[in-house]
Amino acid sequence: MKRFKSLWDRLLFRDKGIIPTKKLLLLYCLFFIAMLVLSFWQFSWLFLAIATILMIALLTTDIFLLPKKIEIAVERNVEKEMERYQKQTISIHIHNRTTDDYFVRIKDGIPTSFQTIFPQGQKIPAEQKLRVTYEVFPQIRGDYLIDKLYLRFKTKFGLWERQITYTLLNQVKVIPNLSEAKRYLASAQNYLLHEGIKIRKMRSGVGEFSKVRSYVVGDDPRKINWRQSAKLQDMMTNEYEPEHGKYLTILIDCGRMMGVELEEGNRLEKSVEAAITLATAALHNGDHVSVIAFSKEIKAVVPAGRGLEHLNTILQSIYSVEVDAQESNYALAIQHAQSIQRKRSMILLFSDVQTFVNEDYHLFYMKKLRKKHLFVMIGIEDQLLHEKIKRKPTSALVTMEKSIAQKQYIYQKQVMRKWEKHGLPMLEAPADRLAVTSVSHYIETLNRGLL
């Protein structure tokens, strides 16, 4: 029975088998035309049958030159972690154990969200290894399993192709794009260049003592360390910097409204990337960072930790969060944050402003939260709303949409002002500046010693 099953499989072409190529089709068509022309002078069924059989036999001899599965060894090398929107190279090693040269076409069983162009017509010389590489451009975060590798071999005649499928298991994680975090780490000051914020080391009277250094013109004379100056026979001054070891809690909303598509990815993608950048900034600064991702329920929790190694923990626990088709439960998230973060901390919520604007209920428990923590909400500016506001009133529907957008915008501003009055600032930033805005707000808060 197994034999029949394999025959059936072969008939259905389950990932293996032989296929005629375009070249064969072309040759056969030429033969076809020759026979057609010949038939105007001479025709006999016997001749037709013999010529056709001979032609087919001639064309099929190429099949016997094709390699077998055991004669070819393949291996795939993939990075275990890939960043979203970052080109990555996947390499495939093909070892030809036969004494013939072959040409190979490759298709890998990668997910459709990995955009790529596969290499075509690579030549593998006899008894040699070939390294074939192709670039992928992952679009969606998450866990993926790359299993099958599809190869099509043809000989130098190239009349037939044999498809061979190898099962090579590779687990790949597509993590959020870390380019902004890397840019921050490379040079924090440059990263915040356009924000005009100085990452201060010193502020008179506040912060903790960091070191003693030589006095330079412009330093506060009140900070001169007289004892050290006397000792070293040189003017020395104390340097202070904002306190380290502050607590930062990042809340990431994964509810319905975060699924809104932007030019690149959706709001959640941008929020996750901003959160990672912010966490990098805070960890780099020596602060404790905890992260909570939530929608209707809590989806991922990372307790407070410090040091840049903690970034990996954060990344591993939130890399695969997805948008849920449900309204977010903010009360639950805030409650959870308070339960894991007993000390005073800065709570940063990445969410959608509109959801807050249209409900008064949130203000109630946010006010309670405000007593202990420093709460900030950051949302992504709605580009469509601004477009609608500025549209020309050409038809009744367009005008109506415009007026509703305007009303919504005015109302949103009012509510944001009201929240700010209660000490709950709400920020809005365009999608591409979300990370910068959140980081600069954090630095500013530290600089002002609010935490």
Place this chain on the structure above:
Amino acid sequence: MLGKRTWIVAVVFFLILILVSVFTRNSTPTPYPPYLVESPAPTGLKGFYTYLNQNQYQVEDSESLPNKTSTGEVRFLLNPPIYSENSVEKHYQDYLKNGNTIILAKQNPDSLFGIETEYAMEAFFNEEDQTLEVTHQNQSFDVLHDSTHRIVLHEDDRVLLKDEFGVLAIERELGEGSLIVLTEPDWLTNGQITKEQHLDVLFTILPIQDMETVIFDEYGLTDSGGLVSPFALYPNWSYILLVQGIIATIFLLWHQGKRFGPITTVREETVRFSDERLKALAIWQLKGKNYQPSIKDQLDYLQEAIRQRYGIPYYKSWQDRLNSIEGKLTSMSAIELNQIAKGFETITEQQTLNKQEFLKWSGEIDKIREEVETN
């Protein structure tokens, strides 16, 4: 190599095949095409043939075309097909002219040997009466009838048999021979030859007494004789086109139809836009024709925009507000602005607006908004 199991399956398979073929063979009777001389079926001619054979006639059955040079033969053509090749009919005509007799019996002999028939409608409807009275030179016979066609007479035709609807049999002289046409071939068959007065009719109209050599022509009955083989019917190139086309199509489908790579499924539609809520509200408001509140919202926005840009507080009237920014707007004169301000004040007090007013005022508001925001 082959497992025991495979052998068993193969043997059982063959046994089943043999059994099935045996049973299916035995249950089906031998098929006889009609008007065959060796056919004992009701449609066969075995009776007539055997009778002639036993009465010292020289009887033959032939599956090939007649020999053109022979003379004095009587040839039965029973229900022949219309010959698809002209040469076959020509062959028969030459044979006739050489001094032979052909007895052509066919329900509708139209267009064979230049014979024309007409449709006898009455005979077709005359169904309750199975038997029919036919006459031959004042002699009348009762016969069964099947044919609904009657022969159209030519000048030199001799009528052998006719009824009230037309002519059933004629004799035509051709060269030295003669052609006898009969529209009722069934009278000769085993099933009907002894019914009614068929025998009498046949012996009366057919020259059976004068016959020496009788040939039953089966050229068109048993195989495709008389018809051109479908393998030679069309021009040669069309067969090349057919055969090679089939093979080339198989190659093409094989080439195209095989999957290379993983099975990809269509991505689920999950794209959402941030203005879904806004659109829904707009449609709702438009259905309610809430133009007045909409204008109010737009004015509120303009008020806020002017306040942001020029710091003019909310409590000022539109007249004051627009007056104080008149120098800053380039596209509108002071008089125009004055009129617009008056208009704003009237429409805010109005209870309802129609669509035209709504669009007109929205346009005015937008013009000012654009200038305020871009200046």
